[in-house]
Amino acid sequence: MDQLIDFFKNLFSANDWPARWVCGEWSTFHGWLYITSDIAIWLAYFVIPAIIIFFIQKRHNLPFLPVFWLFGAFIILCGSTHLIDAVMFYWPAYRLSGLLRLLTAAVSLATAFVLIRDLPKLIKSKPEDKLKTYQLEKQLEKYEAEIIELKQRLNSKN
Template sequence: MEQILDFFQNLLDTSDWPPRWYCGTWSDFHGWLYILSDIAIWGAYFAIPVIIIWFIQKRPDIPFLPVFWLFGAFIVLCGTTHIIDALIFWWPNYRIGALTRFFTAIISWVTVFALVRDLPKALRLKKPEELKLEVEKRESSENELRSQNELLERMFSEMNHREKMIKELQAEVARLKNAGS
């Protein structure tokens, strides 16, 4: 427990370690390759969640939305570990690095469990071809119903017209009977 308290009490203290430049024999090329690679990875890892958030805003109806948020958090934390690694060349805060890696590990496993939970559901989603076929069947059924409805309306109209004609004929017959008597 004492080590844990010490860890958090000295979270921002870097006096226990030298900057990474002074650990081992880094050539300028090797060090800057490491640093620039970490910065490039960090940039991509921060751009990806921005794109995911933009996508979510455009399609808030997307299934499995929590998984997208978990991916975003996972990617941001991964990127954070890379920028901290780059900064350690000048600011050797290995405690912050360790804590960031710990949170990255937690969110990584939460994401794994969410994927294990949701992937079977995602695999049951209909494929675009299946949805297209279903839409075509429904449109065909709607067209058939529309045609049948139009036929029924014409038949009903004809029946009304015939009924009207029959009533007119009955009235004419009754008038003729009355006139002949």
């Protein structure tokens, strides 16, 4: 229990470890390759949930909404681990990195569980567009039948 208390008490402390630049034999190219790659991955991982949120706001009555929120949280947390890896070249926040990884693992498992649980329902559900198309086709068939009937009445009067 003391280790857990110590962990959270020093969550943002970086005094116990050196920055990554001074750990090992990093060349400038190799270090910046890691930093820029991790920042680019982090950026993509933050843009994707923004797009998902935009999509959710534009589409009302979206089925399985919790799945979208879990995916968003999963993607943001994955991106956060890449950001902290880039930052650790200057600020060795290994405790914070460990906590982010634990949260990422928990949300990843929750997302996988919900997908496994909801997959049969997702497979059975009809996409809203297909349902609308089906309804429009039925309406069109009804109108076509009415047109044929009207034409027959007109022909019988002549």
